[in-house]
Amino acid sequence: MSTAARGNPWVAVRPDDDLTQLARRVSCAHRCFIEGVDRLPMVRPDGDSVRSVVLDSWRRSRNNGVDPDGFGDALDLEGLELQRYRASHPIALIRPVVRKLLVEDAADAGLLVAISDAEGRLLWVEGDAKVKDRALAMNFVEGADWSEGRVGTNAPGTALALDHHVQIFGAEHFSRVVHEWSCSAAPVHDPRSGRIIGAIDITGGPRVAAPEVLSLIRATVLAAESELRLLMLDSPDPFDRTTARLRVLGPNRPTLTRDGADIRLTQRHAEILLLLTEYPEGLSADHLAMLLDESELDPVTVRAELSRVRKMLGANGLGSRPYRLLLDLDTDVREVRRALARGDTAAALRAYPGPILPRSLAPGIDELRAELRGRLRAALLAAGDRRLLARWTGSVDGRDDVAAWTAYLASLDRQSSMYAQVKTQLSLLDDKLGI
Secondary structure, three states: OOHHHHOOOOOOOOOOOOHHHHHHHHHHHHHHHHHOOOOOOOOOOOOOOOOHHHHHHHHHHHHOOOOOOOOOOOOOOOHHHHHHHHHHOHHHHHHHHHHHHHHHHHHHHOOEEEEEEOOOEEEEEEEOHHHHHHHHHHOOOOOOEOOHHHHOOOHHHHHHHHOOOEEEEHHHOOOHHHOOOEEEEEEEEOOOOOOEEEEEEEEEOHHHHOHHHHHHHHHHHHHHHHHHHHHHHHOOOOOOOOOEEEEOEOOOOOEEEEOOEEEEOOHHHHHHHHHHHHOOOOEOHHHHHHHHOOOOOOHHHHHHHHHHHHHHHOOOOEEOOOEEEOOOEEEHHHHHHHHHHOOOHHHHHHOOOOOEOOOOOOHHHHHHHHHHHHHHHHHHHHHOOHHHHHHHHOOOOOOOOHHHHHHHHHOOOOOOHHHHHHHHHHHHHHHHHOO
16 A cells, blocks of 8 residues: 555544544554564554554664553652753743643643653643643653653654654553553754754643644644744844753764754864863863873874864863863763762663763773763662663673673563573673683
8 A cells, every 4th residue: 555545654543533443453553562473453444554653663662671561750850950951941932832822722622732852851741730630640740751762652752753743642652551642742943953952742632643733733833943033033142041062972973062053073172072071170281181192192282172172162162271161061971970860870871872982092081981881880780670771781882791681681570582582692692701
């Protein structure tokens, strides 16, 4: 059957769908997927099965170790930390538009409207008070992480993962706790840089999965992005409330985000910026040269690189004698550390896509890399969480980690197929390492 005949893959419910039958069939398909059935049952009479956008998301959710029967109640942000984060986040600027176009009517329609950041954390959840109370059971609350990597298939999380509007109907959610809900969401972009800054979502009963609700969400996003564009005309820097951010974790090229724009960095410049964030009191050229290269790098070369960094940051971004940052530069390394400090191992692992500057040979970077990996690994082993250990052992850092594989095996039911797979992998690893 052609794609056109099957309809828009981003829309969950077609006008002629029987919602009761559709819910029953999708639930059956979800159960078969979780049980590992090779061929999923038909969802619609025309022979169409689960939408590809949903099936792909289910696979990502499973690969990320999301438990379809588990649902944590931890918050990524709460209290004063949440208030400060919301106040400084650029998506706060569109909240008046969202309230006017969606929230005022949602309160009378038994619906919830949520605004998230780009990582899937819910910053505002508003609407019907009784529905909001019911949503507590699935932790759909302000400060909770609803990224796809955390809770599996859901409209705001999957919209962010795919950078596309999407609807999720009932049992299309990966987590069974969410099967009585439906949702429609779309990402919001910074009109200047094009980067995602968050998402807008409507959550409620089955009717939320109707095509017209997705159209409403998309229209609201367009209005919100137009509002942001107008704010940029009125103020050259509407995002000044946010700090600059350095991303150095994982295999991607290091990036500095400032004034809403992403600047791709050379490895040397990323090394320098990261080391300066680690030494807020400042570094001499000699000390920085030693941290970058114990023997081959001279202070003159370091000063030349620092001159280039100063041009990138602006005249007021870098001080000298000693060299130090004069702007507030946050890093993804600090995000992992903050999560570990508050005991949220899951959030720390989500914020850790891989080692610090994995191709760097600088002694100072190598020390930071080992320190962060060691702290995260220790927290994972102490937590003993099956889902987190699955993600760690599937990563570059954890794939040869015998202790983590052993802990993962201990967390599994001996009768499960996964237990046999992990036991086999552990045996292969023992042979490989000669243990």
